[in-house]
Amino acid sequence: MSLETNKAFAAVLTAGISFMVAGLVGGIVVHPQRLEKPAIATGEVVEAAAPAAAPALEPIAPLLASASVEDGRALAGRVCAACHSFNEGGRNAVGPNLYGVVGGPHAHREDFNYSAGMKGLHDKTWDYEALNAFLNKPAAAVPGTRMAFAGLNQTKQRADVIAYLRSLSANPVPLP
């Protein structure tokens, strides 16, 4: 082979190898991103074979009877009290007072300036599963919400906090 032919051959080889390497690297970079999306959406580890749609949230109702109001109170004191008060007649802050919210309508306080997204759901009741979805991922459950909180991704934490919210009433909504 002449020198020129050799050069041309080497060039073709190099291009081919670069192409393959780019393909491999691309595969490595892109593949885990595909898996991460549903994992972030649900806060749970999703298996590689799982369908693209986010799995449904485990219902919270069956867990409420054994949930801990005390753990919920402590957790709410740590993470929710920055924006909410919980006592009867308590003041609205960054977020609305939450006394009596369970069983009430979305946007349950007349004297709080809710987002349009929350106000638009006013004819919907804050039942246990609505609270479960909202506390899991506020922005996904109520698009446009002004509650700047990522969510509680542990089922037990949501059960405890919802059991605590339920207790904030003279006549708590019956357990399911």
Ligand code: HEC
């Ligand atoms: C960074 C501030 C902030 C934190 C932290 C926060 N919230 Fe909120 N929350 C808000 C705001 C603001 C709203 C009103 C949302 C809207 O209008 O869209 C709200 C609304 C709500 C509502 C609906 C009230 C209604 O009247 O419809 C519930 C229930 C609620 N929050 C529970 C919680 C719980 C439980 C926690 C802790 C796990 C928490 N929030 C943490 C700011 C916060």
